Amino acid sequence: MELPKVEDLLRSLMQGLPPGLASGASGLREDLENNFRAVLRANLGKLDLAGREQFDAQRKVLERTRARLEELEKRVAELEAKSASAAN
Numbered sequence: 001m002e003l004p005k006v007e008d009l010l011r012s013l014m015q016g017l018p019p020g021l022a023s024g025a026s027g028l029r030e031d032l033e034n035n036f037r038a039v040l041r042a043n044l045g046k047l048d049l050a051g052r053e054q055f056d057a058q059r060k061v062l063e064r065t066r067a068r069l070e071e072l073e074k075r076v077a078e079l080e081a082k083s084a085s086a087a088n
Contacts, residue, residue, distance in 0.1 A: 006040050 013036050
């Protein structure tokens with residue numbers, strides 16, 4: 001995961017701490033930040049996450065596929081209607 005994202009998550013975690021703990025002794029605060037940062041980097045690095053560009057590219061492929069499927073469904077319905085009217 002990108003460093004800014006880890007830092008954003010770290011900031012959120014630190015803000016979620018009780019006020020006395022987060023603003024208390026600077027040594028404790030630094031230890032918490034360092035431990036949170038290490039845990040975030042270690043665990044987020046294990047995840048198989050797609051980047052924003054990959055996600056957007058796959059979304060576009062899905063949109064095109066969906067549009068093509070709708071076209072094919074419409075065509076099948078038209079062909080079925082023709083077949084049914086020809087059979088009568």
